[in-house]
Amino acid sequence: MIPNNESLGADGRPCREVEKNSVLIKARRSLRRRTSQRDLVMDAVRALPHPSAREIFDAVSVFAPLSFGTVYRNLQVLEEQGAIVRVEADPEVVRYDCRLAPHAHFRCLRCGRVFDFPAPIRVSVGKDADGFVVERRVVTLEGVCPECNQQPRSW
Numbered sequence: 001m002i003p004n005n006e007s008l009g010a011d012g013r014p015c016r017e018v019e020k021n022s023v024l025i026k027a028r029r030s031l032r033r034r035t036s037q038r039d040l041v042m043d044a045v046r047a048l049p050h051p052s053a054r055e056i057f058d059a060v061s062v063f064a065p066l067s068f069g070t071v072y073r074n075l076q077v078l079e080e081q082g083a084i085v086r087v088e089a090d091p092e093v094v095r096y097d098c099r100l101a102p103h104a105h106f107r108c109l110r111c112g113r114v115f116d117f118p119a120p121i122r123v124s125v126g127k128d129a130d131g132f133v134v135e136r137r138v139v140t141l142e143g144v145c146p147e148c149n150q151q152p153r154s155w
């Protein structure tokens with residue numbers, strides 16, 4: 001009988017679940033397991049909140065000899081494969097998201113962070129509204145995030 005070794009890593013030892021939000025720990029372990037550059041970039045998109053290409057590069061380049069161009073090319077491939085999507089919530093920079101289901105974003109005007117907005121926004125793709133056919137839904141709300149709202153204004 002052939003043993004089921006799906007849960008074993010490349011070195012034959014069992015894979016362990018890693019901390020979800022620690023891209024650096026994951027990057028280190030990925031390197032040890034000889035994970036591909038693309039997997040490393042994908043892990044960073046999963047671990048960081050709507051990261052830009054520069055933020056992904058900063059997170060992974062400490063542990064892997066990747067250039068910014070390599071990170072960017074891998075992001076393009078992952079986007080073509082449908083594994084990640086671009087987030088157009090930030091006018092300054094393109095950000096990436098591994099959450100593929102349509103959802104609205106909230107950009108904080110004080111700290112600049114982009115969050116997934118928890119409440120549903122009811123506009124459906126394909127709905128015909130007065131002759132307008134919605135093909136894509138990109139919703140960005142702007143305001144003050146809960147954390148910044150706790151702090152006194154600095155001006």
Ligand SMILES: [Zn+2]
Pocket residue numbers: 108109110111112113144145146147148149
């Ligand atoms: Zn904020």
Ligand SMILES: [Zn+2]
Pocket residue numbers: 050087097099103105115116
């Ligand atoms: Zn998102």
